[in-house]
Amino acid sequence: MKTPKFWQQRTLWSYLFLPLALLYRGIASLDRSIKLKKMQTLPRPVIVVGNINLGGTGKTPVTITLVNRFKARGFNVGVLSRGYGRKTDALLIADTHHSASDLGDEPYLIYQKTGVPLAVHRNRYEAGVALLKQHPEIDLFICDDGLQHHILHRDLEIGVVGKQGFGNELGFPAGPLREPISRLNKVNFIINNSGNLDLKKYDFIPPQFTLQSVLNEAINLKTGKAKPLSHWQNQGVSAIAGIAYPEHFFAMLRDHNIDVMGYGFPDHHHFTKKDLATLDTPLFMTEKDAVKCQDLALDLDNAWKVPLETTLPEALIDAILKTLNLDVKPNSKTHV
Incomplete structure (x- = not known):
């Protein structure tokens, strides 16, 4: 979908959609409560990379960068994704015979640029179980675009803020937000996908890092x-x-x-x-x-x-490892 222009500033259209935005938030809250009661836990640490916006904020470049940084530190990483826009709903584990239409454009790009084990499915827990069965050497999972996938337990959350910021700061469909801005105070780390975007006015609690592109x-x-x-x-x-x-x-x-x-x-x-x-x-x-x-x-x-x-500060990788209580691998490289 193309993002409406009124998502970037408050107009008459924004206010006309406010009743639907309140309804959407209520349904999303109910869905979250139901999913949290059914949450399932994988036997490896799970890092979720996500956002509170509808539309791109740079989650996939962040995921690719994180995967490659953990690889450089000696970790075996598995990637889980929904596989949005692909031609099938079946659980697939990526291999060289798959195309973007099989996996989805973003998972396919991640697989191309990292070469790590990757699985796509609507249920990321089931994807993780299948991927771990085929690749028991996996040390940790990174879940691309999983902040709202509440059925999967996560050990660490990373919220990505795009160059467009939060637009008109209203909930969908009046604005671009899937969740309130305050949701980012519950993640472990925030990644700012723009050196020109000032987030100081929001007084976010989690540590912030900038993605250089x-x-x-x-x-x-x-x-x-x-x-x-x-x-x-x-x-x-x-x-x-x-x-x-x-x-x-x-x-x-x-x-x-x-x-x-x-x-x-x-x-x-x-x-x-x-x-x-x-x-x-x-x-x-x-x-x-x-x-x-x-x-x-x-x-x-x-x-x-x-x-x-894209590059991320090594300090972020260090902080993630410390939060997850993961030991540095003996064959790690802090810079590549």
Whole structure:
């Protein structure tokens, strides 16, 4: 879905939807109470990465970064995800034969960029049991987008705040929030996905860390050849983004002095050849979109994915390990 513009500021539409927002909050509260009574616990520590917003805040880049940091510390990590937007509801354990339509675009991207055991299913507890049966060496689980998945016990929660902040600060559908802002005071750590977003006014209790993000070299979808973004400096390009806030991607390209004609699509959009047929080249896209466009773009010599490189402070990894009482592995690397 595309996020409505009125989610970013309070307008007449916001107030018209307030009664439904109150109803939504009541239903969500009831659902949470029911799920908490049925909570199930996996035999390994579970880290949940989530948010209180509908729409993207950067959970998947955070998950990828955390997985790779724990791998560098010597831990065997398993990833659990719902697999939103995939073509089946079946429990799947990722392997090299699966595609983005099998796993969902975000889990597929996580699997591509980390290579760790990953399972997708609506019930993340069942996914964890199945994954652990196949990979008993797993030391800990990271659950991508699981803050509201109350049926799964979690040992640690990480709340991610996106570049858009909390918009108009109203609950869905009057605003972008799945839960009140105060919910973030119950997580263990908060990750700010923007160095320009000031969260001081909220007086959050949990420690806060900033996710640093930069665009890497563009990679050609057909040849795999990489080129620095400076190659297109002061040139015109087309760019597509099927993410919650496409303008964030376009703005990052423009920061490299590239003249971008951006085409936004709904989050998790399933691209077709028709979507790409009339667009001028060179054509840029996010990694998340590239996993769905790879085959569609094989006849385009000038289609490029632009990887996002993200980093988190080592202090956060240290704090997580301390909270979970996990010992540092002897073959760990604190920097890679």
